[in-house]
Amino acid sequence: MAGYEPATPIVKGVDLQLARGEILAVLGPNGAGKSTLIRAIAGLLIPCDGSVHLGDVDLTRQPVHQRCAQGLAYVPQLENVFANLSVEDNLALAVDRMSSTARRDRIRELLSRYAELAARTSLPAGRLSGGQRQTLAVARALMARPQVLLLDEPTAGLSPRAVTELTRQLRDIATEGVAIMLVEQNVRAALAVADRVLVLADGQTRLTGLPAELSADPKLAAIYLGGRTTALSS
Amino acid sequence: MDHLSGWLAYVAQFSVLALIHGLSGLGLNLQWGKTGLFNVGIAAFIALGAYSTALVTTAWLPSTLQGAGVGIVLGLIVAMLFTGALSAAVGALTLRLRTDYLAIATFGIAVVVELSLRNATSVTGGPLGIGFIPRPFPMLADRPAWFACANLGVVAGIVVLVYVLLERLSESPWGRVLRAIREDERAALSLGKRASTYRLQAFAVGGALMGLGGALEAHSIGFISPDHYTATLTFQIWAMLVIGGSGNHRGVLLGAVIVSAIWSGTGLAAAAWFTPEAQAQAAAARIVLIGLLLALTLLWRPAGLLPERSRRRLTRETQRPPS
């Protein structure tokens, strides 16, 4: 379970919780604060107010690189793989406290799920297609067996086929018990994969609920088109 | 009376040199304080200014013009044009590249300039340098105190003129754009190519000022040699900026006076306390001292003694990136 309650000038008063194996999609128009929110949880930004907890552990003051060890994995939107390193090296980086044989085994284990990566292990990541790069970024995030996976606009720039593939991967990962939170611009893809949806506007939560409910809700469209809605009290 | 005039000559001479270094410092201020470009080869630009005016006034001008005031003025102009042009060339080559390539390129220039000054003997006089450079006020040549004061008047006048011009430049639209580029990199990017043009202009003018400083020094002292233009000189000019306060013209001049004073003071102390054999080591000790001072300043008062007056920020806020 993870909880978050910040109040920065960008994000003012968002309170959310994530359950094991659940996929939460955070939607909202440009400038709503979605990216800021997820980057704050990942540790790239420090909230003025509020906290991030993973289970009983308070992550709020922990530097970025330590959150990985705590079970939090973050996939940024842009530049999420090391283009100059090979696919295998990208994966190997993600696990540290492991002997090299154990690491190799883990890499092999992960590659068995992603055939397109397995076929290209020594290729520099910069030569992969957009979809393959995204797959690599997600695979890399899974290397350390995280409890929570954070994704910032994972479908951005992907072909429709790649989007379907990605959502299928996310479903599989959630089934294994990983909690997933993704920020998305692609509303349809998000509604298709999420268990629960949170809609932000102007840094505050405006709507929350199940995808089926929300896709029919006129308030959703209103938020995206800039209509005024009241903020949900937390 | 002699004692007094000797003391007066010393103080005036010290002030001239301090002001001249301050002038080079103002040039560096334009390059770094205003635009953040790090020049490691300052001594080379100063040297080129000195040597170009020396060559103009001792060798290239017809002998009727040599020595006359006109000759000196011509020499100063040539010095400024040459160093300004070279600065522009270096800037054009490196400004669009990685941050420190400019530093490395200017460092390379410093090395090669020193090399050339020592070895291209037919042109530069080699290790012995160039002598008999005409000094202003030839009628005062045998009255050192009067000469020093008159020279001080001229140099001070030039420095004041440059200072005023630079202040006006800072307040001008050109100066405002420069400041915007320095303070907000994104604004610089939105200006696109033109940001690098502004930086280039600032770099060139700064280089020209360094050349002017070198040229004035050549005419004040009357002879120049490669030994004077070393990394230590570059270091001293830097120290003036860091200690006095960069980005800010008064700070630079204050730093010039302070560093010159420390340098002269320690020089006198070294001469008095160290044996002749140990003079080289004494010089080394002075450098270590200034180095420490510089490091401490960088750590504890990075803005220098006279930090730039923080100008009122424009109320227009920069847009945050979406979501």
Added chain:
Amino acid sequence: MNLQFLADGLVDGAILALGAIGVTLTYANLRFANFAHGEFISWGAYLTMALATIIGMFTGWIPEGFGPFSVGGGWLLCALVAAIGTGALALALDALLFRRLRARATAISSVMASFGVSLSLRALLELLFTSRPRYYSDDLQIAVPLGLDLRATPDQLAVLCAAILITVGVGLLLSHTQLGRKMRAVSENPTLAAVVGIDVAAVIRATWLLGAVLASLSGVAVGMLVQIRPSMGSELLLPLFAAAILGGIGSVPGAAIGAVIIGVAEAATVRFIGGEWRAAVSLVVLIVVLLIRPRGLFGSRP
């Protein structure tokens, strides 16, 4: 035509390679041109000499050559300890000065500070040791013929072999070890590296250490083959930067190849133009690279 300058250039290139590898790695990871790198070279050479002298004072041990080489096991041990000492110096500088500058302002202050540090460190050497040239050994070395009308002293051959081994070693470190992967990751994208779980500060410290150790060893090589003076390191700074930029910042093989090219070019200049213009070669190479292909031979596209 006498090709001896090729052999000399190769040896010079070998010495430069050790320093250039350090420069390229530190520039890539620390993200600034460290002008104090030259002083790590000088300090390595002087520390080795000082160590041997001190040990000699207390134990009466006289460092000797080994076979045809002017340095032996004792010297090498001193050199290794001195390398660690130089590494400690680099870490101290980082902890006291550079890390605080990094936290505060732009990378430009680091360059300026490194320039000042380099002058001060050099002056300190002059203060402690004077600028009188020194040597590890007073033995003269006889050059042995190598065929093709080339000659080289045993010392030169030893340095060449050592440089090759070390270059290959560092290359393997970068490509096959976890530390090497982390270094490559940090040199490409430090933010992503942190996100992935890499302790970037620790990698930076490791980079400082590696760079200083390599510089120290190259200082010992210069001391062996030429002489020891306070300015020995700073005189190599321009060729080192040129070699690293020619090879492409961040590439170890690039730095080594760049170093060899510059070494041979310098030797050719000495042979055909004149020894006093040797330093100009690096500037010419630098300008050509910046004009034609700024990212160098193997550098990544900026």
